[in-house]
Amino acid sequence: MPRLGLNPHRLALGGAELADEVGFEQVTASALAQRFGVKVASLYSHIRSTHELKVRIALFALDELADRAAEALAGRAGKDALFALGNVYRDYAREHPGRYAATHLRLDPQTAAASAGPRHAQLARAVLRGYQLDEPAQTHAVRLLGGVFHGFASLELGGAFSHSTPDSEQSWTWTLNALDALLSAGPPDAG
Amino acid sequence: MPRLGLNPHRLALGGAELADEVGFEQVTASALAQRFGVKVASLYSHIRSTHELKVRIALFALDELADRAAEALAGRAGKDALFALGNVYRDYAREHPGRYAATHLRLDPQTAAASAGPRHAQLARAVLRGYQLDEPAQTHAVRLLGGVFHGFASLELGGAFSHSTPDSEQSWTWTLNALDALLSAGPPDAG
DNA sequence: CGGCTTTGCCTAAACAGTTTAGGAAAAAAA
DNA sequence: TTTTTTTCCTAAACTGTTTAGGCAAAGCCG
Numbered sequence: 001m002p003r004l005g006l007n008p009h010r011l012a013l014g015g016a017e018l019a020d021e022v023g024f025e026q027v028t029a030s031a032l033a034q035r036f037g038v039k040v041a042s043l044y045s046h047i048r049s050t051h052e053l054k055v056r057i058a059l060f061a062l063d064e065l066a067d068r069a070a071e072a073l074a075g076r077a078g079k080d081a082l083f084a085l086g087n088v089y090r091d092y093a094r095e096h097p098g099r100y101a102a103t104h105l106r107l108d109p110q111t112a113a114a115s116a117g118p119r120h121a122q123l124a125r126a127v128l129r130g131y132q133l134d135e136p137a138q139t140h141a142v143r144l145l146g147g148v149f150h151g152f153a154s155l156e157l158g159g160a161f162s163h164s165t166p167d168s169e170q171s172w173t174w175t176l177n178a179l180d181a182l183l184s185a186g187p188p189d190a191g
Numbered sequence: 192m193p194r195l196g197l198n199p200h201r202l203a204l205g206g207a208e209l210a211d212e213v214g215f216e217q218v219t220a221s222a223l224a225q226r227f228g229v230k231v232a233s234l235y236s237h238i239r240s241t242h243e244l245k246v247r248i249a250l251f252a253l254d255e256l257a258d259r260a261a262e263a264l265a266g267r268a269g270k271d272a273l274f275a276l277g278n279v280y281r282d283y284a285r286e287h288p289g290r291y292a293a294t295h296l297r298l299d300p301q302t303a304a305a306s307a308g309p310r311h312a313q314l315a316r317a318v319l320r321g322y323q324l325d326e327p328a329q330t331h332a333v334r335l336l337g338g339v340f341h342g343f344a345s346l347e348l349g350g351a352f353s354h355s356t357p358d359s360e361q362s363w364t365w366t367l368n369a370l371d372a373l374l375s376a377g378p379p380d381a382g
Numbered sequence: 383c384g385g386c387t388t389t390g391c392c393t394a395a396a397c398a399g400t401t402t403a404g405g406a407a408a409a410a411a412a
Numbered sequence: 413t414t415t416t417t418t419t420c421c422t423a424a425a426c427t428g429t430t431t432a433g434g435c436a437a438a439g440c441c442g
Contacts, residue, residue, distance in 0.1 A: 031428095144369065
């Protein structure tokens with residue numbers, strides 16, 4: 001029996017592909033072992049538990065997504081950057097639904113801090129530099145952006161907007177325009 | 192052995208409570224049977240599968256949430272209604288994290304159509320009546336609202352905003368004010 | 383190359399959750 | 413009371429997780 005040379009990273013990669021095919025929830029050690037043509041127990045030489053496997057998939061996806069976002073943002077500012085960042089998230093969710101779902105796995109604080117999570121926040125802040133927002137407002141806006149991107153992608157992925165007009169593409173563009181207008185108009189702090 | 196008089200609805204209710212205690216993912220037939228002091232196999236007289244159990248919990252939560260939203264919206268309009276609706280979702284997510292997670296279970300189209308889902312869309316439309324939006328824009332706005340509420344509650348629940356200043360309460364208020372300002376300003380259709 | 387260590391994958395088995403089949407007794411209907 | 417239905421039970425098959433221990437391939441050293 002020739003060896004495959006498995007390792008934690010390769011398992012995470014295979015797990016990510018598997019997640020895109022069958023859904024993140026359905027990623028099991030059994031299925032992954034089958035995918036590699038290996039017995040289940042063999043995986044446990046490389047990972048401690050299926051939970052660790054899922055965490056590794058999440059970290060990988062978070063990283064990949066941050067890379068894409070950073071690349072998309074290079075050389076862009078203002079509205080252009082806002083649209084680019086939004087589209088990176090939405091496109092990733094549609095292209096890699098399993099990995100996208102993985103990015104929402106709850107991580108314990110230390111793991112989260114060491115993940116690409118903070119990088120995502122930094123990227124959002126970079127986009128917001130194009131709009132004149134003072135400090136508390138900028139943090140609020142980071143959260144708003146996170147909420148809108150996550151919420152929209154998540155609902156769209158769940159099919160909440162399918163089979164109804166106008167199509168979600170138009171709602172997405174409308175939403176990005178709305179965010180741009182909102183941020184341009186400055187903080188709406190007055191009740 | 193006296194009978195408990197279990198039925199699908201009672202199981203869904205118990206499942207909802209269990210979900211709030213241990214998380215929606217951790218709701219299993221075994222755990223629920225233990226909770227009722229009954230053997231696992233007994234549950235299968237009332238439900239076909241654990242998936243059906245989860246669907247029933249989701250439908251129950253969706254219904255309960257729509258009821259709360261409808262009650263909160265009664266006698267309110269405009270910004271007042273917007274804040275009320277947003278707070279219902281956020282409060283429900285914080286008060287009943289397991290049930291809230293259940294509301295995001297993917298339902299097959301027929302089940303979704305028969306659920307309280309459409310009622311939620313109706314409630315969002317009712318809020319938006321307070322703002323002058325023409326038809327395509329109103330649908331976009333329904334989706335934006337859904338995205339923001341869902342995204343914010345979801346991220347907040349995941350602890351994404353905890354342990355950082357300003358606290359998420361302020362970001363939430365800021366976000367609601369921003370949405371109100373945005374909707375009041377009319378459709379930002381021009382690029 | 384031949385022997386030593388390390389490592390990767392194996393078999394085997396314990397454990398937990400799901401699901402079905404068939405039985406006994408409580409509750410309801412006659 | 414007798415009959416029927418319903419509710420819960422025991423038992424067992426099946427899938428996925430996880431650990432223990434073994435054998436052989438890969439890597440290292442003379």
